[in-house]
Amino acid sequence: MDEYLEVLGNKLNEECGCFGIYNVKDAASLSYFGLHALQHRGQEACGIASSDNKVITCYKGKGLLSDVFTNKILEDLAGKHAVGHVRYAKAHENQIENVQPLMVRSHTGHFAVVHNGAIVNAKELKVELEDLGSIFQGSSDSEILAHLIQREEGTMVYKIMNACAKLEGAFAFIIMTKDCMYAVRDKNGLRPLSIAKLENGYCVSSESCAYDIVNAKLIREVEPGEIIRICGDDVQSFKYVDQIQKKMCAMEYIYFARPDSVIEGINVHNARKLSGKLLARKDKVKADIVIGVPDSSLSAAIGYAEESGLPYEIGLIKNRYVGRTFIQPTQKQRERGVRMKLSAISAIVNGKNVVMIDDSIVRGTTSKRIVQLLKDAGAKTVHVRIASPEFKSPCFYGVDTSTYEELISSRLSVKELRDYIGADSLKFLSIDEVKEANGPNLCVGCFSGKYPTNLFTLGNILKK
Structure with missing residues (x-):
């Protein structure tokens, strides 16, 4: 038991920040400012992917935003849509392959993924996917979602719905295709994610403090188990699971979030x-x-x-x-x-x-x-x-x-x-x-030892 917990504890250590912006001029530059407000959530690496409705361009690197991005780089990230990420990770997990956004380029379409949280059944899913022929470049949980999406059929939203239904744990994802954006939150509401209005478009962020710097107005939280699809002038909501609960991580209030952020109305x-x-x-x-x-x-x-x-x-x-x-x-x-x-x-x-x-x-x-x-x-x-x-x-x-x-x-x-x-x-x-x-x-699992999800993955691994 202790040996397994040591391995698991050393692996699941991320606390990152995600930001997305849709249908707004100079989206990459605005994403830079939004991510700057989230820099406290991760200082090891960062990245931004942008889309002009035809092509997705991505740039990322190790270090603070000010170390990685220049005005020239942001100008080259042309488009009205963008997703970005600031990353925290232990030294042995800070390979460039894990730096986000993660890009998926295939004949069925390109998309970028950013993620905050930890997938409890990541190990089992990765083994299963590798047995099916998937090849992983890094050790990020986000890559698991990308592979799961690629293996599903149907429209993008249904691919995401079916992929997320297989995940256990805490996660907030933003997924950007060339012309649409998807905001996804885990069914237990463990990680924060909200949506805001900006000019003729929208923003999505791990914390509301990022909206102030780009002059966006908070609309609401993404609900547990919800996928918000933003495409053109259309904003739709989908539920990928029936059983949900609100169990926001207490440490968001105690330590992680900025004092000027609002989480779940508080x-x-x-x-x-x-x-x-x-x-x-x-x-x-x-x-x-x-x-x-x-x-x-x-x-x-x-x-x-x-x-x-x-x-x-x-x-x-x-x-x-x-x-x-x-x-x-x-x-x-x-x-x-x-x-x-x-x-x-x-x-x-x-x-x-x-x-x-x-x-x-x-x-x-x-x-x-x-x-x-x-x-x-x-x-x-x-x-x-x-x-x-x-x-x-x-x-x-x-x-x-x-x-x-x-x-x-x-x-x-x-x-x-x-x-x-x-x-x-x-x-x-x-x-x-x-x-x-x-x-x-x-x-309050880290205080009480009583966790809000069924840690069936833990039990299965321990039995092996």
Whole structure:
């Protein structure tokens, strides 16, 4: 069991951003701006495919959008339709073959695919497809959907419907043919996807914050188990499955999404702020100031300060020009990387009893270093408050929480974890409070170990 979970955990680690634009002039350039608003969802690679109703042109590469795209490249991506993607992946999965959009070119027609999420039964589907003669170029789940679509018959929408009916897990797809666009969401609503109006056309995005930058107006979420087909002036809705549920990933609200995004009708900043208020309501700690760990915890810190009556201060500064610290080759360099990314303001925390708000504790090492940063800067005490429950179980739906061994709360009690990170006290938000802040229809599997889908694939593999 543990060996399988380790393999699965190391594989399903993506959290990406998708953006599509239909029937709008300079679609590729607008997609660049839309993706820029989603850059927080993936920094390893990016790509854009555009269509002029006749030919689909694609350009992609490793790195940030600003590293990959130039004005000349965007000008060459001519057309009124485009789909784009920003990708997050572990180093061993960041081959160029996995960078999206993925292009399918065949005698039946060309199309491009972008995807966010993780398909739980990907391994079994890939083996089955290979046995049928399919050849895979990379290890992306998106490629499985492309092969499934190609093997179906009928119109494009029915091909997509039949292909998606075979998938289990969390996914949001945007598929673009030369003259149509399709937005697809998994039957459990685990990953966000919405549609907006722009001029005479439409946008589709993983987060609504991308609409603001292109001046689009949010229409609604794509429903679980729904395919929205945009073709010409016609917008149609199809259901590819009867049994659906709304189980949005709680981590979208807690960590992944930008504060200015709206997911399932809930503003992310307001949800995080309410989480902070809930943390403070039953908290009797004696402290002088409240600070948040930049950036996703700042809203919760504001809420905690308002509810507790303690002053909110900026006690930690984030250096936005430092790369990811895990690529450093030695532990000492990685630790120095944390100090490069975050600095404690001694003038604020020195001699103070500090309440430090963070969004989560996964492996514990970062929390430990931040607590030490504050104490090195003169903080008298550091009381850590976490705006989510304890991470106790792996995620099978795309969040990068790997094995039980790596999830420190699966091994340590709250008291033991408090001692490990060096905090003077430690408290977490409860699962009920997470649902109060973010809505009742959530996937909280990484906190509870109870998953919203039937993980039959897991059982089948384990029996083999």
